[in-house]
Amino acid sequence: MARTQGSHSDITGPRVRDAALRLFASEGYAAVSMRQIAGEVGVQAGALYNYTPDKQTLLFDLMKAHMDDLLAAWEAEAAPDAPMERLERFARFHIRFNYERADAVFISYMELRNLSPENFEVIEGLRRRYEDQLERILRQGVAQGIFDVAEPKITTMAVIAMLTGVNTWFREGGRLSLPDVQKIYWDMVRRAVMPQGAPNLD
Amino acid sequence: MARTQGSHSDITGPRVRDAALRLFASEGYAAVSMRQIAGEVGVQAGALYNYTPDKQTLLFDLMKAHMDDLLAAWEAEAAPDAPMERLERFARFHIRFNYERADAVFISYMELRNLSPENFEVIEGLRRRYEDQLERILRQGVAQGIFDVAEPKITTMAVIAMLTGVNTWFREGGRLSLPDVQKIYWDMVRRAVMPQGAPNLD
DNA sequence: CTTTGATCTGAACGGGTGTTCAGATAATTT
DNA sequence: AAATTATCTGAACACCCGTTCAGATCAAAG
Structure with a gap:
């Protein structure tokens, strides 16, 4: 099980939730795209699916x-x-x-x-x-x-x-x-x- | 200026607004499509643009x-x-x-x-x-x-x-x-x- | 009965959507 | 140094979006 420590998931996970929280609040759930959230975090949209189904x-x-x-x-x-x-x-x-x-x-x-x-x-x-x-x-x-x-x-x-x-x-x-x-x-x-x-x- | 009386716009216009009001309220503006509103009224999406820019x-x-x-x-x-x-x-x-x-x-x-x-x-x-x-x-x-x-x-x-x-x-x-x-x-x-x-x- | 024009259709336009996935990347363990 | 594997990329999938518009439709006007 390599890469458990120093893994980015400890950082990216919270950042995804923070970005989603802020964006959902200001623009509304339906109006915010996964690509928009990913952009805030600095990753591609596909990477979000490591953190939410x-x-x-x-x-x-x-x-x-x-x-x-x-x-x-x-x-x-x-x-x-x-x-x-x-x-x-x-x-x-x-x-x-x-x-x-x-x-x-x-x-x-x-x-x-x-x-x-x-x-x-x-x-x-x-x-x-x-x-x-x-x-x-x-x-x-x-x-x-x-x-x-x-x-x-x-x-x-x-x-x-x-x-x-x-x-x-x-x-x-x-x-x-x-x-x-x-x-x-x-x-x-x-x-x-x-x-x-x-x-x-x- | 034919078709001023008996025109459908007297009927369709309010129906568009009624449908939009109900749908926006229940699903949210961003989640409702023009095609959905049109479907409720019984017209194609393009027809809505006779009633709103x-x-x-x-x-x-x-x-x-x-x-x-x-x-x-x-x-x-x-x-x-x-x-x-x-x-x-x-x-x-x-x-x-x-x-x-x-x-x-x-x-x-x-x-x-x-x-x-x-x-x-x-x-x-x-x-x-x-x-x-x-x-x-x-x-x-x-x-x-x-x-x-x-x-x-x-x-x-x-x-x-x-x-x-x-x-x-x-x-x-x-x-x-x-x-x-x-x-x-x-x-x-x-x-x-x-x-x-x-x-x-x- | 022909003309008129308000109304609507149906297709098209460019672009965005959520989600998937094979493959690249790189940090950690062995 | 090699093997492992969590993480991420980049492209693709099928589908939906708001909006436009040429042409069909048809009730009223002439």
Whole structure:
């Protein structure tokens, strides 16, 4: 087994995925050709097939890796007991993580329709698992009488849509820092779940 | 000028746009071929060029028409004076209008990157005009001391992202009706702008 | 009934697509 | 130094792309 160390595959493999991620995000999966990806990496198109069985799987692997990272990163967060603190942790985590991986986030919900049905099911399942994390927090808060949320599932969808929306406009270097934005959004999330008439504790 | 009345163009033109709208929404602009659109309409691909100069313009015209419709429909809504009532009107309008034109809404922000720079500027300008409608309501409410919104621009983005998210999960015929959903989302929007500690007037 | 012209067909144009594969290349092991 | 083999090239495959256009079609106008 010659050429295991110093092999180019350790370098080329990640470069293929990086190039595909960036190109898929900026131009769209269908609009990007294998030759274009190969060109970015500096190889011929045929060489890509040492790293992926086909274009579809390349897309799927990027999305799957992103969703796995997302779930792993959330599970690695220290989880406070109190629902209010957990919710704040979730809101800030979601904004930060999504901002750091804007390309992967973008692909993972823009290119869902380009997945085969089986691959779609996998990604969709992971996405639901992530949403369930938030829904569980909301239900816990409701059970403890801390949150006033009539429809936890819908509030889950609404909060995630709101938080994910940060990526459409926020760019570092502007008037507001990411922590500023996290604070503003957390404030809106908090209001959305707080019993009305509760005092402002700021 | 023969064949002006009873001409097929009155029929074929809209059918081309309908087919393109549906196909672009479900498979994506780049993944849909002119032959595919033509097949849906029941003509050969060449015939499409009686109705659009090229594929890019076909996409742009669909998006432009949608944005024009959106702005016209909102301006046609009776506008109450009070910011709170105006905001409620906006939230319910946005959910209903977007639900009724799910395909056009989907295209109008999924396919932005497939527009030429000039076309992109046009659509982007219309989108900003729409967002400004909401921002103006928020600023009006703040000025009157009715809303507690520190960052009207950000709240605008957050509210629109939240409301637009309805389209990703809501389907008629489920447990909740569209009016149910409108009420739930309006409740969240109201909380997001209401001064905290204010009584629940439900 | 002939003329007109809007509409559509069908073929063609140059070029791009994902994927395959025999053979060249070169780093590592023997 | 020779043998091994992971990696890559370059050409080829069959097919699809957006767009053009000469000529067919046929309903309305004269």
